[in-house]
Amino acid sequence: MKRRGLLQGAGAALALASGVVRASPRLRIGVPLPFTGVQSEVANDLRAGYEMAFAHASEAGLNLEPVWADDEAKADQTARLVEQFARDRSILATTGIVGTPHAKAAVPRAVVGGLPVVGLRSGAVELRDGTRGVYHLRASYTDELTRMVRTIGGASLNRLAVVYSNDAFGTAAAAHVAGIVAEHGVTVVSNEPAERGGSDIQAAVSKALDPSKHAKALLLLVLEGPMLKGVTHARTKMSFLAPVFCMSFCATRRLAEATDPNLVGLGLVSAFPLPRTDLSPLADHFRKVAVDWSRPGVIHSLTAFEGYLYGSVLASAIRRAPDTSRAGLVAALNAPQEVGGIRVAFDSKLVGYHYLQLIYKSGTGVLRA
Numbered sequence: 422m423k424r425r426g427l428l429q430g431a432g433a434a435l436a437l438a439s440g441v442v443r444a445s446p447r448l449r450i451g452v453p454l455p456f457t458g459v460q461s462e463v464a465n466d467l468r469a470g471y472e473m474a475f476a477h478a479s480e481a482g483l484n485l486e487p488v489w490a491d492d493e494a495k496a497d498q499t500a501r502l503v504e505q506f507a508r509d510r511s512i513l514a515t516t517g518i519v520g521t522p523h524a525k526a527a528v529p530r531a532v533v534g535g536l537p538v539v540g541l542r543s544g545a546v547e548l549r550d551g552t553r554g555v556y557h558l559r560a561s562y563t564d565e566l567t568r569m570v571r572t573i574g575g576a577s578l579n580r581l582a583v584v585y586s587n588d589a590f591g592t593a594a595a596a597h598v599a600g601i602v603a604e605h606g607v608t609v610v611s612n613e614p615a616e617r618g619g620s621d622i623q624a625a626v627s628k629a630l631d632p633s634k635h636a637k638a639l640l641l642l643v644l645e646g647p648m649l650k651g652v653t654h655a656r657t658k659m660s661f662l663a664p665v666f667c668m669s670f671c672a673t674r675r676l677a678e679a680t681d682p683n684l685v686g687l688g689l690v691s692a693f694p695l696p697r698t699d700l701s702p703l704a705d706h707f708r709k710v711a712v713d714w715s716r717p718g719v720i721h722s723l724t725a726f727e728g729y730l731y732g733s734v735l736a737s738a739i740r741r742a743p744d745t746s747r748a749g750l751v752a753a754l755n756a757p758q759e760v761g762g763i764r765v766a767f768d769s770k771l772v773g774y775h776y777l778q779l780i781y782k783s784g785t786g787v788l789r790a
Contacts, residue, residue, distance in 0.1 A: 447486035448745055450735065451506030451515040451536075453527070458494025459618045459646055460519055462673045467517055467542070469719045470728025473710040478736035485736060488512060492523065500526040507534020513739070514539050514750055516731050521545040521590035528555055537750055539738070540731030542670060544692065545590060549770045556754055557772040558731055558765070559692040562590070562668070563597050568690045568777050569666055570598060573638055574605030578664060581607050582629040582636035584622070584651060586643045587614040594642045594668075610634040619647025623654040630659045638664045645671040649679075656683040664688060669723070672780075672788065677721035680786045687782040694778060695790055696726035703733060703761025721788065733760050734773070 452471060454464035468489070475485040488506070492499040499518060506512045507530060515531055518524045518541040528548065531538050538555045541548075544562035548555070573581060583598060585591035591614070599609055611634050615625035622643065630636055639655055641648045648667045655661040669692045676684070696704045697720050707729050711720050719725040737760045742749035754773075757766035767773040783789045 447484040448739060449486045449488050449509075449512045451488045451490065451503070451509075451512045452517045453490045453492045453499050453502040453506075453515065454517055455494035455519055455523075456489075456491040459644055460494045462645060462675050463519055463542070463670070463724055464491075466673045466719065466722045466724035467519070467728035469716060469722075470707075470725040470730075471517065471732040473707065473714060473716070473719075473725075474729045474732025474736060476714070477706055477710050477733070481740075483736055483740060485732075485739070492519075494520070494523075496520070496522040496526040499523040500530050503527040503536070504530040504534060507531055507536035512536070513745065513747060514735060516540045516735060517728065518542065521548070521593075522588055524548055525589060528552070531555070535747060537747055537754070539735050539750075539754065540727075542727070543590070544669075545593065547593070549772055551770045553771075554751055555771055556767060557770070558734060558774045559669075559727070560775045560777050561772070562594055564775070565669055565690045565692065565777060566594060566597050567601055568779070569640070569688075570601055570605050570607060572688070572690075572779055573640075573664075573666065574602075574607045576638075576664070578638035579607050580610045580635055580637045582611045582613075582634060582639045583609055584613045584615055584625045584629050584639070584641050584643060586617050586647070588617045591615075591617075591642050598640065598642075610636050615643055615647060615651075617644065617647075619643065619650055622647040622651045623658070626651045626654045627659060630655060630661050636661070636663065638666065641665065641667045643667075645673055645676060649676070649681075649684075652687060653681065653683050669693075672723035674718055674722035674725060676782075677723070677788050678718060678786070679782075684782045684786075685784050689780060691723055691776075691778045691780050693723050693726050693730065693776060695780060695788060696723065696729075697721055697788075698790070701762040703730065703763050706733075706761055723788075730760070730763070730774075734758075734765055737765075 585595035
């Protein structure tokens with residue numbers, strides 16, 4: 422497997438072009454990912470998905486060159502990298518921005534620089550304002566949370582403990598949950614913040630699950646790493662055996678392959694179909710490429726499949742574009758397209774894919790619908 426150099430932060434970013442599009446046998450895509458920091462598992466899974474999508478595209482003669490950059494899970498670093506991508510006219514688009522704070526910081530830089538954003542890993546509703554050139558490929562967090570609360574209420578889990586990440590995503594998510602629980606017959610009995618990196622997640626879970634609260638379910642609105650710690654603490658230290666729920670962005674390969682019995686029954690609403698079992702041609706291609714690349718483990722990762730979908734949408738649009746320019750890419754994206762049997766049609770808010778599915782961690786450790 423060929424690996425390209427990883428840009429270690431803004432100081433090592435590519436030299437900026439003079440503003441003139443350079444002829445090149447490869448079409449360059451800027452991909453800022455948190456290879457170091459609390460989101461490194463996510464970054465590695467997304468990278469695998471992108472690499473697989475671009476390798477599949479190359480079989481049809483489309484040479485896409487990902488320009489990897491490490492934003493170190495820092496929003497200001499993401500913004501700097503995206504601004505550099507926007508100034509480099511040899512870069513056709515950016516994709517894969519991870520996290521709501523990072524997207525809020527970086528997307529305006531892309532817009533000002535005329536750089537299309539195709540697929541970002543945030544479902545924040547405030548980012549979905551129809552800004553030209555910013556294309557979303559996942560359902561919003563509010564839609565995801567509404568579906569989750571409806572499921573919790575339908576199961577008569579009417580006393581809900583909530584632990585949320587003390588950042589832009591977490592505070593907005595917790596507020597949304599608090600605003601909709603009553604209509605689903607649920608009461609929030611505790612609402613505890615936790616540091617984004619998870620340093621105090623055990624303390625927050627302990628407060629949320631204080632026995633006097635009589636919680637019947639726990640909702641963790643935190644990143645994957647803190648979520649795993651939080652679930653273990655709830656089960657082993659708080660003796661909490663009731664259902665636990667987490668967000669779709671926690672569904673990495675690490676979660677999918679974990680055999681920890683404390684995770685059995687963990688539920689989430691996925692923004693993508695399970696790649697291991699989905700019948701679409703796109704999922705079938707994903708599984709075949711994973712085998713060809715000796716990466717069978719990524720078949721279980723919803724995050725890797727997310728990267729594969731984003732990369733495949735980009736490749737499909739570039740093939741259909743009237744020319745290989747940023748404007749040509751935007752023109753192609755504005756028309757509905759079929760990508761491996763999955764329909765992508767961007768609405769007035771430029772959201773092109775609205776999939777949601779309830780999945781859970783089974784007794785065998787496998788994620789199931």
